[in-house]
Amino acid sequence: PAHRSTVVLTDDRSVGGVGGMTGYSSTDGAHLVVDALNRNGIHTIYGVVGIPITDLARVAMASGSRYIGFRHEASAGHAAAAAGFLTRRPGICLTVSAPGFLNALPALANATTNCFPVIQISGSGDRAMADLHRGDYQELDQLAAATPFVKAAYRIDRADDIGRGVVRAIRAAVSGRPGGVYLDLPAEVLTGHAPAETVFQVVDPAPAQAPAPHAVDRALRLLAAAQRPLIVLGKGAAYAQADTAIRTFVETTGIPFLPMSMAKGLLPDSHPLSVASARSLALARADVVVLLGARLNWLLHHGEPPRWSADVRFIQADIDATEFDSNRPIAAPLAGDIGSVTAALLGRLPAHPIRVPADWTDALAERRAHNAAVLERRLAEDPHPMRFHNALRAIRAVLREHPQTYLVNEGANALDITRNV
Numbered sequence: 213p214a215h216r217s218t219v220v221l222t223d224d225r226s227v228g229g230v231g232g233m234t235g236y237s238s239t240d241g242a243h244l245v246v247d248a249l250n251r252n253g254i255h256t257i258y259g260v261v262g263i264p265i266t267d268l269a270r271v272a273m274a275s276g277s278r279y280i281g282f283r284h285e286a287s288a289g290h291a292a293a294a295a296g297f298l299t300r301r302p303g304i305c306l307t308v309s310a311p312g313f314l315n316a317l318p319a320l321a322n323a324t325t326n327c328f329p330v331i332q333i334s335g336s337g338d339r340a341m342a343d344l345h346r347g348d349y350q351e352l353d354q355l356a357a358a359t360p361f362v363k364a365a366y367r368i369d370r371a372d373d374i375g376r377g378v379v380r381a382i383r384a385a386v387s388g389r390p391g392g393v394y395l396d397l398p399a400e401v402l403t404g405h406a407p408a409e410t411v412f413q414v415v416d417p418a419p420a421q422a423p424a425p426h427a428v429d430r431a432l433r434l435l436a437a438a439q440r441p442l443i444v445l446g447k448g449a450a451y452a453q454a455d456t457a458i459r460t461f462v463e464t465t466g467i468p469f470l471p472m473s474m475a476k477g478l479l480p481d482s483h484p485l486s487v488a489s490a491r492s493l494a495l496a497r498a499d500v501v502v503l504l505g506a507r508l509n510w511l512l513h514h515g516e517p518p519r520w521s522a523d524v525r526f527i528q529a530d531i532d533a534t535e536f537d538s539n540r541p542i543a544a545p546l547a548g549d550i551g552s553v554t555a556a557l558l559g560r561l562p563a564h565p566i567r568v569p570a571d572w573t574d575a576l577a578e579r580r581a582h583n584a585a586v587l588e589r590r591l592a593e594d595p596h597p598m599r600f601h602n603a604l605r606a607i608r609a610v611l612r613e614h615p616q617t618y619l620v621n622e623g624a625n626a627l628d629i630t631r632n633v
Contacts, residue, residue: 238405241371242268245333245397246275247411248378249304256280256295258288259306260315264335264399269306285312289319293328293392297451300418302329302385302393309336310350314357321361324392327447329385331393332358339369339398355396363391371404375411386418389532390451421531423548428556431502431527431544432564438500440572441467442487444512447474448505448530452550455479458504461554465566468576470494472506490579495519497575503528505550508539515540529553 239247245268249255256278261269269279282288285307292303307316313334323330334354341348359365364384368377377395385393435441449458455478462469462479468487471478479486487494495513501524506512508526513519515526516539528536529546536545546553 239408241374241397241402241404241406242271244371244374244406244408244411245378245402246272246277247408248375250275250277251411251413252379252382252417254301254304254382257304257306258282258292258295259304260285260288260308260312261306262308262312264402265306265308265333265397268333268335268397268402279306285315286319289316289323289330289332292332293319293323293326293330296323296329296385296390300329300386300390300451300453302331302382305330305332307332307334308350309334309354310352313352313354317358317361320358320392320394322392324362327390327451328392329390331381331385331395333395333397335402336367336396336398338400355394358394358396361392362394363389365394365396367396367398368401369398371401371406372410374401374406379412379414382414383417388418388421389530389535418549420552421548422552423529423546423556425556425560427544427546428553428560429564431546432557432560432566434500434525434527434544435465435467435502436564436566439569440497440499441465441502441566441568442494442498442500443467443469443502443504444506445469445471445475445478445504446506447472449550450475450478450505452505452554454551454554457551457554457558461558461561464558464561466568466573467502467566468494468568468573472511475505484577485573487576487580489583490576492519493579494576496521497572498524500525500527503530504554505529507535 249257249272255276257269257272258280259265259269260282261279273279280288280291282291285305288307289305292305294303295301296303305316305319307313313332313336316332316334320330320332322328336342336354337348337351342351342353345351355365355367364381366377366380368374381393381395385391443462445458459479462485466485468485469479469483470487470491471481481488496519499521503526507530508515508528515524520540524540525543526540527544527546528542529548529550530536531547531549533545533547536542536547546556548556
């Protein structure tokens, strides 16, 4: 089944009843799907095989692609999403129809919500049977079931449209705000035939989007007037892989930064401008905040007091303008991809010099040193903080010593022991 099936059409009565097409090679649907993925630089598939997509996985492996099998479709979907986030190419999750499709759907919904580019390709049953509810094998309208949970959903009804469908799915997954895409492949399409020439390579699937020049100047004017500026690095900043430009902007301006958990490693927590261990103080006192690929969602307390100052002003950089003003008014929106936004900010910095007041950076540095000293002492007393009971015991000890404190431990973020401010 991994061998390419070729049919040569010679007249109007040739295979498949295709008229007017003479002297061309026709390839089966499974090969067309794999060819389309390979031509667009996608050479790894995660999934669980079975009817009707087993041959598709065999063809992929025969072509040199990697097929990584899982025991549950949800695990395959999460792996594909993680790969998409790390590579900025859509991860591919391959499943069978109905139960297999449904098993992967939670991972696809998660990818959409968290902006991971992933395409779930699922085999499906006979549409003529399913649409009239005639009780076909694993009968389910998978396209309708997936649509509410994804960025885009497509069904390919003809083998001739496989190339077009794959390209549309790729562009939908990675352009603008990345997300999950569902691609439905009925069994008769996978076994159908179409010209190999119908497969093509997508051009610039995720084009750069630069912010408007006046928006850049507005943001920099606001930053230049700030007394306690802060940069929040979010998942979008990590996804952009614009590490050098972001680091240059941080170090050129001297603005302290706070990495969210998904932006860890973009800049080290040991960086002198990192306020990961003084998070509460930074949020509560900042007067102008740059949200670089970060959302004002629950992880940032929706931008609301008492964790934030009531008069804080936000500069937000995001690829999707609908994200602006979602919780707090955005004083200076920057619509564009993070790489282009950061480059634009750097380009206009000479016209808007930024000087961060020393009392702001000194206050943050003092809080970092205080927290580090407290934790160092507690770790010396109890060297196994990752044991759950030990961690609780250490927290209780800190609270006894500092009764007017609260603690924040956001996932991988450093423990922040902070007096109420």
